[in-house]
Amino acid sequence: MAEILVLVDHSDGAVRKTTTELLTIARRLGDPAAVFIGSGYERAKDTLASFGAQKVYLAEDPELTDYLVAPKAEALALVAERATPAAILLTSSAEGKEIAGRLAIKLDAGVLTDAVDVVAGENGGGPVTTQSVFAGNYTVEAKVTRGTPIITVKPNAATPEQAPAQPVEEKLDVAVSDQAKTARVVERTARTQTGRPDLTEAAIVVSGGRGVGSAENFAVVEALADALGAAVGASRAAVDSGWYPHAYQVGQTGKTVSPQLYVAAGISGAIQHRAGMQTSRTIVAVNKDAEAPIFEMADFGVVGDLHTVLPQATQEITERKGS
Amino acid sequence: MKIVVCVKYVPDATADRTFDPGDNTVDRVNVPGLLSELDEHAIEAALTLAEAGDAEVTALAVGPPDAAAAVKKALQMGVDAGVHVADDAVHGSDAVATSLVLAKALAKIGEEGPVDLVLCGMASTDGGMSVVPAMLAERLDLPQVTFAASVEVGEGGVRIRRDGETATEIVEASLPAVVSVTDQANEPRYPSFKGIMAAKKKPVQTWSLSDVGVDPGEVGLGAARTAVASYTQRPPRQQGTVVTDDGDGGRALVGFLAEQKFV
Ligand SMILES: Cc1cc2nc3c(=O)[nH]c(=O)nc-3n(C[C@H](O)[C@H](O)[C@H](O)COP(=O)(O)OP(=O)(O)OC[C@H]3O[C@@H](n4cnc5c(N)ncnc54)[C@H](O)[C@@H]3O)c2cc1C
Ligand SMILES: Nc1ncnc2c1ncn2[C@@H]1O[C@H](COP(=O)(O)O)[C@@H](O)[C@H]1O
Numbered sequence: 001m002a003e004i005l006v007l008v009d010h011s012d013g014a015v016r017k018t019t020t021e022l023l024t025i026a027r028r029l030g031d032p033a034a035v036f037i038g039s040g041y042e043r044a045k046d047t048l049a050s051f052g053a054q055k056v057y058l059a060e061d062p063e064l065t066d067y068l069v070a071p072k073a074e075a076l077a078l079v080a081e082r083a084t085p086a087a088i089l090l091t092s093s094a095e096g097k098e099i100a101g102r103l104a105i106k107l108d109a110g111v112l113t114d115a116v117d118v119v120a121g122e123n124g125g126g127p128v129t130t131q132s133v134f135a136g137n138y139t140v141e142a143k144v145t146r147g148t149p150i151i152t153v154k155p156n157a158a159t160p161e162q163a164p165a166q167p168v169e170e171k172l173d174v175a176v177s178d179q180a181k182t183a184r185v186v187e188r189t190a191r192t193q194t195g196r197p198d199l200t201e202a203a204i205v206v207s208g209g210r211g212v213g214s215a216e217n218f219a220v221v222e223a224l225a226d227a228l229g230a231a232v233g234a235s236r237a238a239v240d241s242g243w244y245p246h247a248y249q250v251g252q253t254g255k256t257v258s259p260q261l262y263v264a265a266g267i268s269g270a271i272q273h274r275a276g277m278q279t280s281r282t283i284v285a286v287n288k289d290a291e292a293p294i295f296e297m298a299d300f301g302v303v304g305d306l307h308t309v310l311p312q313a314t315q316e317i318t319e320r321k322g323s
Numbered sequence: 324m325k326i327v328v329c330v331k332y333v334p335d336a337t338a339d340r341t342f343d344p345g346d347n348t349v350d351r352v353n354v355p356g357l358l359s360e361l362d363e364h365a366i367e368a369a370l371t372l373a374e375a376g377d378a379e380v381t382a383l384a385v386g387p388p389d390a391a392a393a394v395k396k397a398l399q400m401g402v403d404a405g406v407h408v409a410d411d412a413v414h415g416s417d418a419v420a421t422s423l424v425l426a427k428a429l430a431k432i433g434e435e436g437p438v439d440l441v442l443c444g445m446a447s448t449d450g451g452m453s454v455v456p457a458m459l460a461e462r463l464d465l466p467q468v469t470f471a472a473s474v475e476v477g478e479g480g481v482r483i484r485r486d487g488e489t490a491t492e493i494v495e496a497s498l499p500a501v502v503s504v505t506d507q508a509n510e511p512r513y514p515s516f517k518g519i520m521a522a523k524k525k526p527v528q529t530w531s532l533s534d535v536g537v538d539p540g541e542v543g544l545g546a547a548r549t550a551v552a553s554y555t556q557r558p559p560r561q562q563g564t565v566v567t568d569d570g571d572g573g574r575a576l577v578g579f580l581a582e583q584k585f586v
Pocket of ligand 1: 210211235
């Protein structure tokens with residue numbers, strides 16, 4: 001079977017969950033081959049093996065991560081030329097999509113972004129992707145019709161399944177070209193951890209919007225989130241007001257989430273917000289305006305002031321847990 | 324300094340966006356369109372830079388005849404000149420082909436004096452792939468300085484803040500460069516009455532594919548490297564129970580959550 005290249009998404013060898021999802025998807029399409037770029041492979045090794053990587057291409061030159069995107073695209077193109085894979089899978093992050101874009105030009109191949117599912121085509125045809133478009137109002141099936149399919153896949157597109165393998169390691173000698181060394185990363189500050197579940201991976205998300213009213217008041221959103229073991233999200237209005245960091249924004253220009261339960265507090269439900277949470281299984285809304293569009297899509301809604309409804313809910317959950 | 328802002332004409336997100344059943348492409352004819360709101364942030368960044376120094380700003384759009392509206396809006400906001408590449412053969416182009424046309428048009432604009440900065444939005448609001456700026460950097464062999472949540476341009480070049488998935492990065496490059504900005508970068512201005520009037524007198528050029536030196540066979544639906552096989556409308560979500568808080572709203576909410584086994 002042909003190789004399916006999976007670009008490993010990691011920071012210093014700490015493999016992100018999305019990569020295990022990609023390896024799981026890759027097994028549907030062919031033989032998974034991980035491409036590890038940067039430092040920290042020793043830490044990543046076992047994870048890649050247990051999720052079925054038959055092969056690992058290793059490019060450990062530290063220069064590869066000193067510059068934005070271009071060096072990784074170059075390294076991946078080199079592997080693609082060597083391995084002639086049947087498809088190339090990347091995480092649908094800003095970086096993943098940009099690497100995919102540059103790769104598509106280098107390989108003159110088709111690129112599909114933001115897949116929420118990828119399956120093998122019928123009769124050995126290339127992979128078929130599913131995407132959610134127009135703020136989640138449409139579901140589209142698409143294919144790459146020319147060149148090696150390059151596909152970026154959203155978090156949670158598959159449930160990671162282990163399939164232990166003993167990968168063959170192949171070290172790559174990639175010297176980063178001068179052209180790829182033009183946008184230098186001069187500073188990198190890791191985001192501080194909150195101790196809460198990751199927004200895109202959480203089973204429950206509690207989000208606050210303009211109705212929260214201030215940065216301090218986000219404490220009521222956080223308290224409910226903690227009682228539920230949930231991640232905290234925010235609307236753009238709340239982020240723009242400086243009440244909550246952009247990393248937690250849900251919507252078109254923030255994160256897409258698809259949890260089991262999404263609680264929207266003080267959020268009106270604008271199309272750009274819906275784009276990021278419309279596919280949640282259950283939606284609960286708290287809003288003081290009975291006409292707010294968010295109620296049209298909520299499975300359960302409370303018309304009321306979030307500053308009283310949320311603390312009461314938090315207390316009720318704590319009491320129920322206690323008894 | 325010469326700045327070109329790439330602006331896209333897209334179907335309005337608040338209208339009922341759909342596909343053309345004939346060829347499964349985005350319906351850009353029967354759905355009202357506008358300048359992609361995310362590109363307004365790129366225009367704002369260009370205008371801010373122009374105001375701080377001495378810069379000439381051109382808006383560049385590739386798209387159907389109606390896409391002239393996107394160029395017009397950019398002019399109304401304060402951009403100096405417009406270029407619209409309009410050609411029937413462009414219909415159905417994928418990102419790879421769109422980036423080719425943009426790159427060729429940028430090269431042609433550069434013939435009249437080198438372009439120092441190419442500014443883009445972080446994503447188009449219809450396709451939303453966020454790949455075109457990276458593709459442009461690749462094609463033009465320029466530094467890619469993308470997803471800027473803030474931009475500074477100085478003597479030494481361009482410096483941006485990029486909020487990545489796990490870290491915040493500061494990225495620097497010399498000019499010329501391709502820069503894309505996010506909706507965090509600034510607050511786009513509204514066209515003023517003066518701006519709307521002034522826009523009427525600003526130069527706009529409309530180019531065909533042959534003007535920019537692109538073979539029609541390289542673009543459009545026929546050359547697309549990807550195809551939409553099918554599209555289905557998601558059934559609208561059904562409205563559930565809505566209760567009004569009369570002092571018990573929080574408990575009612577938890578009652579529902581318990582029913583659904585979340586607590
Ligand atoms: C290109 C583009 C991209 C965008 N991307 C995003 C995105 O990624 N994410 C996003 O969220 N938005 C995005 N937006 C913005 C979006 O259009 C809305 O402006 C935004 O979602 C509104 O946020 P909100 O619901 O918190 O605020 P509002 O629309 O102002 O709603 C606040 C709600 O809170 C309610 N409320 C007020 N006080 C209380 C109270 N005490 N108790 C209970 N309820 C109360 C009000 O009734 C109201 O319904 C984007 C817009 C554009 C143009
Ligand atoms: N047809 C187009 N005309 C002009 N600019 C475009 C076009 N398509 C994409 N762009 C630019 O590229 C950015 C990202 O687009 P995309 O990769 O489609 O998400 C947009 O914000 C625009 O700045």
